[in-house]
Amino acid sequence: MTAATPKGERRRQALVEAAIGLLVDGGFDAVRHRAVAERAGLPLASTTYYFDSLDELITVALDRHGRAELAYGKARLAELDPEECGGDAFTELVLDLLLGPAEDVEAVVLRYERLVATGRRPFLRPLMRELTVELRSLLLAIFTKAGKKITPEHVEDLIAIVDGTVVNALVEVSPDPRAAARRKLAAALARTA
Amino acid sequence: MTAATPKGERRRQALVEAAIGLLVDGGFDAVRHRAVAERAGLPLASTTYYFDSLDELITVALDRHGRAELAYGKARLAELDPEECGGDAFTELVLDLLLGPAEDVEAVVLRYERLVATGRRPFLRPLMRELTVELRSLLLAIFTKAGKKITPEHVEDLIAIVDGTVVNALVEVSPDPRAAARRKLAAALARTA
DNA sequence: AGAAATTTGGTACGATAGTGCCACATTTCT
DNA sequence: AGAAATGTGGCACTATCGTACCAAATTTCT
Numbered sequence: 001m002t003a004a005t006p007k008g009e010r011r012r013q014a015l016v017e018a019a020i021g022l023l024v025d026g027g028f029d030a031v032r033h034r035a036v037a038e039r040a041g042l043p044l045a046s047t048t049y050y051f052d053s054l055d056e057l058i059t060v061a062l063d064r065h066g067r068a069e070l071a072y073g074k075a076r077l078a079e080l081d082p083e084e085c086g087g088d089a090f091t092e093l094v095l096d097l098l099l100g101p102a103e104d105v106e107a108v109v110l111r112y113e114r115l116v117a118t119g120r121r122p123f124l125r126p127l128m129r130e131l132t133v134e135l136r137s138l139l140l141a142i143f144t145k146a147g148k149k150i151t152p153e154h155v156e157d158l159i160a161i162v163d164g165t166v167v168n169a170l171v172e173v174s175p176d177p178r179a180a181a182r183r184k185l186a187a188a189l190a191r192t193a
Numbered sequence: 194m195t196a197a198t199p200k201g202e203r204r205r206q207a208l209v210e211a212a213i214g215l216l217v218d219g220g221f222d223a224v225r226h227r228a229v230a231e232r233a234g235l236p237l238a239s240t241t242y243y244f245d246s247l248d249e250l251i252t253v254a255l256d257r258h259g260r261a262e263l264a265y266g267k268a269r270l271a272e273l274d275p276e277e278c279g280g281d282a283f284t285e286l287v288l289d290l291l292l293g294p295a296e297d298v299e300a301v302v303l304r305y306e307r308l309v310a311t312g313r314r315p316f317l318r319p320l321m322r323e324l325t326v327e328l329r330s331l332l333l334a335i336f337t338k339a340g341k342k343i344t345p346e347h348v349e350d351l352i353a354i355v356d357g358t359v360v361n362a363l364v365e366v367s368p369d370p371r372a373a374a375r376r377k378l379a380a381a382l383a384r385t386a
Numbered sequence: 387a388g389a390a391a392t393t394t395g396g397t398a399c400g401a402t403a404g405t406g407c408c409a410c411a412t413t414t415c416t
Numbered sequence: 417a418g419a420a421a422t423g424t425g426g427c428a429c430t431a432t433c434g435t436a437c438c439a440a441a442t443t444t445c446t
Contacts, residue, residue, distance in 0.1 A: 005413060008423060027313050029222070033404065043425040048405060050423095109312035112360060116309050119302035119363045120220050128364040156361075160377060163360050164353030167305060170312045171321040184353060198443060201393065226434065236395045241435060 001050050012050045014040040019061035024110050028117055031058055055123055062114060062124065066131040073097045073138045077145065085146040091186050097139060098162050099178055108177050112167055135159075154192070161188050194243050205243045207233040212254035217303050221310055224251055248316055255307055255317065259324040266290045266331045270338065278339040284379050290332060291355050292371055301370050305360055328352075347385070354381050 003009040018039035022030040033047045033054065040046075051057040076093060085093075100107045115132075118124045136155060143150040162181045169180035196202040211232035215223045226240045226247065233239075244250040269286060278286075293300045308325075311317045329348060336343040355374045362373035 004422060007413080011423085032402085034402085045406095045425055045427090046423085049425095054404075105312070109309065112309045113312075115360045115363055116302065116305045119298070119306070119368070125364060125366070129366065132361060132364055157354070157377070160354050160357030160361065161350070162357065164355065164357030167308045167356050167360060168325060168349075168353065170308055171318060171325055173318070173322065175312070184350070197392065200443080204393090225432085227432085238395055238397090238435095238437095239393085242393070242395095247434070 001052060003050060008050075011040075011042060011046060014042065015047060015050060015057070016061050016064050019057055020065045023058070023061055023065065024106055027110065027113055028058065031061070055121075059123065059127060063127055066127070069100065070131070070134050070138065072101070073135070073142075077138065077142050080142060080145055082145060082147050085148070087186065087189065090146060090148075091182060091189060093142065094139065094158070094185060094189075095162070095178060095182060097135070097142070098159065099166070099181065103178070105175055105177065108166065109170065112163070112170075115163075150192075158185065158188055161185065194245060196243060201243075204233075204235060204239060207235065208240060208243060208250070209254050209257050212250055213258045216251070216254055216258065217299055220303065220306055221251065224254070248314075252316065252320060256320055259320070262293065263324070263327050263331065265294070266328070266335075270331065270335050273335060273338050275338060275340050278341070280379065280382065283339060283341075284375060284382060286335065287332065287351070287378060287382075288355070288371060288375060290328070290335070291352065292359070292374065296371070298368055298370065301359065302363065305356070305363075308356075343385075351378065351381055354378065 003012045015036055018036045019031050021039060022032075022035055031054065034044055036057065037044045037047050047057065051060070073096075076096065080093070099111065114124070114128060118128045136152070136159065139159070140150065140152055140155050143155065161184050165181045165184045166177040169175055169177040172180075196205045208229055211229045212224050214232060215225075215228055224247065227237055229250065230237045230240050240250065244253070266289075269289065273286070292304065307317070307321060311321045329345070329352065332352070333343065333345055333348050336348065354377050358374045358377045359370040362368055362370040365373075
């Protein structure tokens with residue numbers, strides 16, 4: 001269901017934002033009709049009025065969240081200064097794109113939860129596929145603008161190194177996936193730059 | 194709760210096996226008291242009699258499942274013939290250790306679900322940490338016995354490449370994480386061997 | 387054998403879930 | 417302004433969940 005009135009559209013957005021917040025804070029399991037409504041300050045029935053099912057609400061939330069991430073990445077690409085692409089700064093840039101700019105671990109967890117969740121929820125596949133394809137080409141553009149010659153295959157390799165490092169870092173005693181990814185990524189970049 | 198009688202112990206094991214099956218087939222969400230009991234052919238109350246909580250049941254199930262994987266890996270190590278470690282055979286061996294010998298995708302999904310789930314369920318951390326440490330040293334031993342000089346850091350890199358490739362492969366239109374991992378792993382092994 | 391410990395399984399309870407319902411309010415359109 | 421469409425929100429229904437309970441059966445121990 002899509003809203004037809006301005007106020008309705010605002011409420012719909014509020015629900016989506018609430019769902020995103022729940023997704024980040026508590027993962028897929030935390031997205032419930034009542035929890036979304038309460039977080040948005042709206043009545044329970046609004047969730048079923050604007051979304052046919054929870055799956056649809058989750059999909060829309062992941063969609064908006066993913067595209068916000070991509071928009072952020074495009075902004076970073078636009079403002080990128082090829083002169084200032086020294087090792088460390090560039091490494092952080094790539095990490096910002098792959099893990100998000102925030103330090104908090106939960107946002108990182110969600111990035112990987114949604115990948116793995118796609119293995120069990122086929123309805124997420126089209127969306128997740130589109131998002132990952134766009135992220136890949138965004139990274140390629142950033143490498144190119146930074147003056148680093150790189151193939152699409154190599155971009156894939158770097159993403160795999162970061163992703164693999166992160167999922168393994170999640171089981172460490174005090175998880176710092178970004179730090180772990182930073183180490184591996186820096187080493188990989190040094191190897192080829 | 195731990196069983197004190199032989200029959201009780203058998204029932205307990207049956208519940209654990211049932212939980213493992215549910216975990217593989219449907220992920221964490223599928224492990225419910227009633228589902229476990231039904232799959233084991235036992236009454237509902239048996240699940241609360243032998244396990245203080247669902248979390249404990251899940252933990253025990255993941256524990257047994259993980260150790261079975263490690264035992265399989267140790268068997269492969271024991272029977273490993275250093276003469277027959279040609280590229281392809283060795284690549285498959287490593288994949289068997291990291292993804293399991295079966296072709297089915299669901300078992301692979303579970304291997305990564307449990308990693309990511311640890312990000313939200315702290316009670317899984319000690320177990321998952323132990324399992325990944327053991328897997329790492331097992332892989333190191335296999336490389337060594339196969340006559341391939343390798344550092345622990347390099348083993349970590351190879352694991353990261355496989356893991357990162359797999360989680361990204363899960364969103365492909367028709368996911369074949371093992372095939373994707375095989376490509377990347379073979380390339381990585383060729384690069385250093 | 388007989389007492390004690392353990393196991394069994396049917397049942398019930400309270401919480402939470404998704405979703406449907408519907409009288410009423412608000413907004414939009416003519 | 418008045419009709420039609422859209423939005424609102426309180427409520428309730430049914431399903432499922434984890435878990436507690438307890439009398440009866442079984443097993444273990446002395």
